[in-house]
Amino acid sequence: MSIALIWAEARGGVIGDGGTIPWHVPEDLAHFKELTLGGTVVMGRRTWQSLPERFRPLVGRRNVVVTRDRDFAAAGAEVGHSLDEVLDASVRDESSAPVWVIGGGDIYAQSLARASRLEITEVDLDIAGDTRAPRIDPALWAVAHETDWLESRTGIRYRFVSHSRR
Numbered sequence: 001m002s003i004a005l006i007w008a009e010a011r012g013g014v015i016g017d018g019g020t021i022p023w024h025v026p027e028d029l030a031h032f033k034e035l036t037l038g039g040t041v042v043m044g045r046r047t048w049q050s051l052p053e054r055f056r057p058l059v060g061r062r063n064v065v066v067t068r069d070r071d072f073a074a075a076g077a078e079v080g081h082s083l084d085e086v087l088d089a090s091v092r093d094e095s096s097a098p099v100w101v102i103g104g105g106d107i108y109a110q111s112l113a114r115a116s117r118l119e120i121t122e123v124d125l126d127i128a129g130d131t132r133a134p135r136i137d138p139a140l141w142a143v144a145h146e147t148d149w150l151e152s153r154t155g156i157r158y159r160f161v162s163h164s165r166r
């Protein structure tokens with residue numbers, strides 16, 4: 001089973017600000033849900049805690065939270081204490097669905113080297129944020145597919161870009 005990273009970013013790679021996603025693009029939520037359903041989602045503790053209650057745990061997916069805190073409990077999720085251990089354990093299970101790394105910034109940076117696929121939603125917004133997605137090196141990653149720029153019902157332009165490792 002392969003490792004895939006999935007995120008939504010505004011211009012300059014902004015993915016978050018103060019623990020929240022500073023835009024609302026419902027079509028991205030639907031995209032995220034459609035891609036990850038049935039698989040395993042791996043996230044950092046802060047992303048787990050940022051999930052609105054009604055979305056915690058993410059139903060229809062195996063939820064795994066990575067934290068150094070040995071006392072951390074996450075109802076409806078498994079807790080792991082090292083990203084590598086979590087990825088090794090998740091990748092070992094024989095199902096074909098990828099392991100989806102769903103955030104946040106630190107976890108993306110630590111897991112990028114092991115990923116074979118990136119599913120990035122580009123949001124056409126120039127917005128402040130304290131967290132950025134890792135830089136994607138075009139020498140290592142090829143754009144496998146990208147949609148045209150689409151317009152969200154909230155008026156924000158966005159597109160879906162799939163990268164695969166060269």
Ligand SMILES: CCc1nc(N)nc(N)c1OCCCOc1ncccc1N1CCC(C(F)(F)F)CC1
Pocket residue numbers: 006007008020021028029030031032033047050051052055058059101102103120121
């Ligand atoms: C969707 C946001 C999102 N987009 C892409 N493309 N990649 C991600 N890694 C991602 O962050 C998932 C974890 C954070 O998620 C949320 N953070 C704040 C508010 C809401 C959420 N969502 C709402 C939809 C819900 C559903 F299960 F319905 F998809 C999941 C939780």
